Amino acid sequence: MSDRYEEKLTFYGGLTTIGGVHIMYSCGDTGIVFDLGMARGFFNGDTRVRSDYGIRSFLLTRMAPPVLDLYDPELLGDLGEAELKQVWGREQLEQVTNLHGFVSHIHQDHMALLPSLRPNLPVWMHRDAYAVYEAIVAAGEYEDTRADIRIIEDGQIVDYGPFRIEFIEVDHDSPGVTGFIIHGPEHRIAFTADWRRHGRNHHRLDRFIERCQTVGVDVLITEGTRMRPDTLFRKPKDRLEVQVAVECRLAMEQTDGLVYVNILARNVERVADLIMKTQEAGRELVMDESTAVLWFEASDKLQVLSGHPALEAGRHVIRLLRTPVWSQGPRPAKNVKLPYAPITVNEITANKSQYAVYLIYPLTALIAELETKGSQAAASIYVHADGNPLTSADETLLKWLNEFGVQYRYCATGGHAAPQEITELTTAIAPGLVIPLHSNHPTLFNSGGVRKYYPAPGESFKVSELVGNKTTV
Structure with a gap:
């Protein structure tokens, strides 16, 4: 040739x-x-x-x-x-x-x-x-x-x-x-x-x-x-993808405290599952501005989510928490009019059993305010489901959770x-x-x-x- x-x-x-x-x-x-x-x-x-x-x-x-x-x-x-x-x-x-x-x-x-x-x-x-x-x-x-x-x-x-x-x-x-x-x-x-x-x-x-x-x-x-x-010699047992959101719902049903959920937002199908399980658990899902923009912009265009009930449910289940001024976390680069009702930290902590907080890693410090305000009678639960950091042994994250007595559940399944x-x-x-x-x-x-x-x-x-x-x- x-x-x-x-x-x-x-x-x-x-x-x-x-x-x-x-x-x-x-x-x-x-x-x-x-x-x-x-x-x-x-x-x-x-x-x-x-x-x-x-x-x-x-x-x-x-x-x-x-x-x-x-x-x-x-x-x-x-x-x-x-x-x-x-x-x-x-x-x-x-x-x-x-x-x-x-x-x-x-x-x-x-x-x-x-x-x-x-x-x-x-x-x-x-x-x-x-x-x-x-x-x-x-x-x-x-x-x-x-x-x-x-x-x-x-x-x-x-x-x-x-x-x-x-x-x-x-x-x-x-x-x-x-x-x-x-x-x-x-x-x-x-x-x-x-x-x-x-x-x-x-x-x-x-x-x-x-x-x-x-x-x-x-x-x-x-x-x-x-x-x-x-x-090498033993096949690992994998959690099924459809089980991840189910375990998030179980956490929401097992405490009257807050439930924090950390999912990589690019896994939009999993976020859709989370929205539905949050609704089934009788809670609302609090998102920061960047995560809310990502979900809103992607979900409406994805073929794989065409007709998914989360597209409509999200408008009622998602609440928008403005990114704190002290945070160095991501901020939207596009001015998007989001259809989600706003919420404040004080509103969340006044009735913790009603909310799950989608907590991305850069906003971990929000735990300090959310845990010290409001009732502390029930322990909060942190569900870590393949969001950053991509390890269950992150020293910084575990230090925050231990400081405020938040239960940690590693719920990864991976790709x-x-x-x-x-x-x-x-x-x-x-x-x-x-x-x-x-x-x-x-x-x-x-x-x-x-x-x-x-x-x-x-x-x-x-x-x-x-x-x-x-x-x-």
């Missing part, structure tokens, strides 16, 4: 980290980069840069793929290929002239580079994923993008240069999460995106497997978030498959080669006899050589 139609895979990020997957598939001068997020690395809540103007720092710390045509030239300034070759220790970095991007879903580690992309860069994204992105921009969590967002639907096939991309929705804890199969001139490459089997739409993975079996996959790229030594389920998916698809990533421990992967490979950062392969290399393990 001529070089014009030679298929290549280049691996940059997410190879030994959870998140920050950066891969470029190219064929001649045409290519697509997936995903466009960042893993946790050199920045945290105290050491940080803006998500748009910080692209130079992201590139120089290998938190963004060194594909220069992705980014807004105004943000790059004088940063060029010479500096990036030095940072990556490579004599050559793969570049293409006809470039597209792809975002599988709206979690930070898959979409955080969107504000830094160059104007008019074509970026493919599921309709529901884009609705969530627009909502987090309105809520003030991220800047908007200048890229040309190309909306896709489940099952859609896009012809793109010498290859076609077949988009397939899977199940994760965020709306619109989408994997794909790339149909190249000679090879088929499948990417699962993030996925799980314990969600409400686990059947989508069966369809993904069936499509891969039908077309025949040469290379399967799958996430492996939960591959750890403690899950990732058990290692044994990844093995089952791999053996069912039976690709020529599997590449596990999005994992701290990819080498623990049991591929069920399918050949596997662990790319090094910056490695580039001709797909024909990668598939034909019998030295892979």
